[in-house]
Amino acid sequence: MTGLDLAFAAVGVIAAASGLLAVTTRHVVHAALWLVVCLGAVAGCYLVLGAELVALVQVLVYVGAVVVLVLFALMLTRAPIGPQAEISTSRLHRALAAVLGAGVTVLLASVLLPLAHRVDRHETDTAVLSRELFGTWVWPFEVLSLLLLMALVAALAVSRVGAPRRDDVRGAAARGEAELQGAREDGS
């Protein structure tokens, strides 16, 4: 056991425990907050593995943006505060899900662990990484920016489904005003 192994074990245990709490807690908002802890711990794992830029991007994009989006979605869908039984499926369904999840873990671990060996940690220099990113990988990078733009437009378009149209809103406002006018005239 080297110092790096110990450091990885520490952040790894935090990541696994908070991930478990994120998928099992009965509080809706707590699940999102445990996800913050889990993703932050995974960023710590990246640091231990010598990928500084990836750790920073993980904190910026995941902990900063994605979790805030999730929290906003929970607020906008009127997530109840306090423990809720009905955010999870039935007991039998959960037991089956646990068996399947454990199966995935065992399968992946049985495939990956025989491949594991002790290595010299190879730190990726940020200068090298950026040179590769804007050299070798520049076209995928540009396509990704297009993908982000498309996701933005699609999210805007999808989130307008079912929203009252502007004409309807105006019509409703006009009707309401006419009724108010009528009520005033009746009163006077």
Add this chain to the structure above:
Amino acid sequence: MIHLAGPYLLAAVLAGLGTYGVLARRNAVLVLIGVELVLNAATLLLVAVGASAGDRWAAGNVLTLFVITIAAAEVCVALAVVLAVFRLRGDVDLSERRS
């Protein structure tokens, strides 16, 4: 020196937890949390392999950045869908008990 069993084991555990989260939740937003955990397992594997040897073109790290970007786009669209469903149905319950 670092032993790769730790990262590999953590990736397997996160993938299993994410699978459980996707299957065992009824709230659509919480299903997304499971998906995020599975994606993090994948990126952790990429970073671990990138750290094990000087991989060509820094592929482990660059692909991890790409996956994080795609995950952000995915969450953006998925939450828009969740909001649209909430507006149409009044809740985001994924169970079949509703008619």
